[in-house]
Amino acid sequence: AQKVTQAQTEISVVEKEDVTLDCVYETRDTTYYLFWYKQPPSGELVFLIRRNSFDEQNEISGRYSWNFQKSTSSFNFTITASQVVDSAVYFCALSEATYGASEKLVFGKGTKLTVNP
């Protein structure tokens, strides 16, 4: 069965600190997709990134970066120079890649990040 573990329940940092959110996944599929979503206090989930299992290149988008390592089944998310607006709950999610099937997501329990001024 697929499973996503976000071991950090809550993290609190001071503005401008770097912070890494951990995500470990389990799947028997050789082809799969990983996602990160942000849930601000308003409640909606905002898509941040999608990565397929064949692409292990790290990705950087502004202050955000993602480190995908198949060897350790991890897909960690780093925010550089954190800001108060980064305060949110962050979810890591996993889906199978069966073409023709609906993209059901399995979510981790989320990490609540608080960035203090």
Next chain:
Amino acid sequence: DGGITQSPKYLFRKEGQNVTLSCEQNLNHDAMYWYRQDPGQGLRLIYYSQIVNDFQKGDIAEGYSVSREKKESFPLTVTSAQKNPTAFYLCASSPGPRGNQPQHFGDGTRLSIL
């Protein structure tokens, strides 16, 4: 702008009452989903639909029902059989089975018991 609209934002249910949560999308997406979120928990899939007039149970479908009569609409009914309905409900949509495109989410409905 294209997006997903959920209504109402807050909903209260009396004991033994059925309530229906609305979800409408104008993204022309084929697939739609309903998730339940409890405090400190991730999202759990209730029902999903890949196409009009078709839907499948997710992991926690008991006590819930859905319909998909139109492409843009996927209402969720929380029945009296759902004994613990207090939660945050999120609706999502995606283009469909075309390679795991990201799901787009609505703003959610918070359901409480009176």
